[in-house]
Amino acid sequence: MSDLFPPFAPDPDEPRKRLFKPVPFRVIVPNIITLIALCLGLTAIRLGFEGRYEPAVIAIVVAAFLDGVDGRVARLLKGTSRFGAELDSLADFVNFGVTPALILYSFILHELKALGWIAVLVFAIAMALRLARFNVMLDDPNRPEWQKNFFTGMPAPAGALTSLLPLYLSFLGVPVGAASAPIALIYLLGLAFLMVSTIPVYSGKTLGKNVPRHWVLPIFVLSVAAFGLLVSFPFEMLTVITILFLLTIPLSAARYRRLERADIRRPVAQETEPPPAA
Incomplete structure (x- = not known):
């Protein structure tokens, strides 16, 4: 048998074959940021069930x-990948669907027992459906360019931050007890409806493209003032931002309808335009 299988000594100078292609570090960086955010979301759940609601809210905000x-880092470094997109969606579901719902249940919705838990389930499932629809709409090649300035339904981070309004109010001294539990339940279900609805919400993606020169310095001053207020009065600012955001949703919907009507009329106007004279 030794003649059939003679001993073989590999060439020491032969380069080793790589089983997998190396991954550029610029692709890894955005995923590390996503994983850090996921750790913060999971830690917020622990803090919530320990009754430490203020650091839990801060963890969700971060x-x-x-x-x-x-x-944005992925696009800046040209490190976008399908893996990163899927990881980001899974992290969003945990951070913005599961975490705020569980914190609200621990904070006030447990007073309603089964009804409170049903509201938690509805909110989390609505977040999963909203993220799935968002991923599908990204692959739509026929979507008009102006529609990219709007989200369909409330975006995931906004849904999470606005859902925590009862906690913001309690931090400001507003009494939020067992009697407020039904109001919190209706509020959470309303946000779940906004996430799965087709109500357009302005995304603000065009704000960073071109800024008039005379607006540069005022934007610097307003940004510093907003950051200072957020650091000094975090829960007051979060309350104001939440209320203003909810008030802008009807304005976003009205703006979307105007652009939609103008987009529908544009091809009709082009078809009825007379041909140029020879």
């Missing part, structure tokens, strides 16, 4: 900030 950063 996770929402990182969620807005990771995609």
Whole structure:
């Protein structure tokens, strides 16, 4: 048998074959940011069930900030990937669907027992459906360019931050007890409806493209003032931002309808335009 299988000594100078292609570090960086945000969301659940609601809310706010950063970092470094997109959606479901709902249940909705838990389930499932629809709409090649300035339904981070309004109010001294539980339940279900609805919400993606020169310095001053107020009065600012955001949803819908009507009339106007004279 030794003649059939003679001993073989590999060439020491032969380069080793790589089983997998190396991954550029610029692709890894956005995923690290996403994973840090996911850790913050999971930690917020622990803090909520320990009764430490203020740091839990701050953890969710930081996770929402990182969620807005990771995609921009990926595009800046040209490190976008299908894996990163899927990881981001899964992290969003945990951070903005599961975490705020569980914190609200621990804070006030447990007073309603089964009804409170049903509201938690509805909110979390609505978040999952909203994220799935968002991923599908990204692949639509026929979507008009102006529609990219609007979200269909309330976006995931906004849904999470607005859902925590009862906690913001309690931090400001507003009494939020067992009697307020039905109001919190209706509020949470209303946000769940806004997330799965087709109500357009302005995304603000065009704000960073071109800024008139005379607006540069005022924007710097307003940004510094807003940051200072958010650091000094975090829950007051979060309350104001939440209320203003909810008030802008009808304005976004009205703006979307005007653009939609103008887009429908545009081809009709082009078809009825007489041909140029020879």
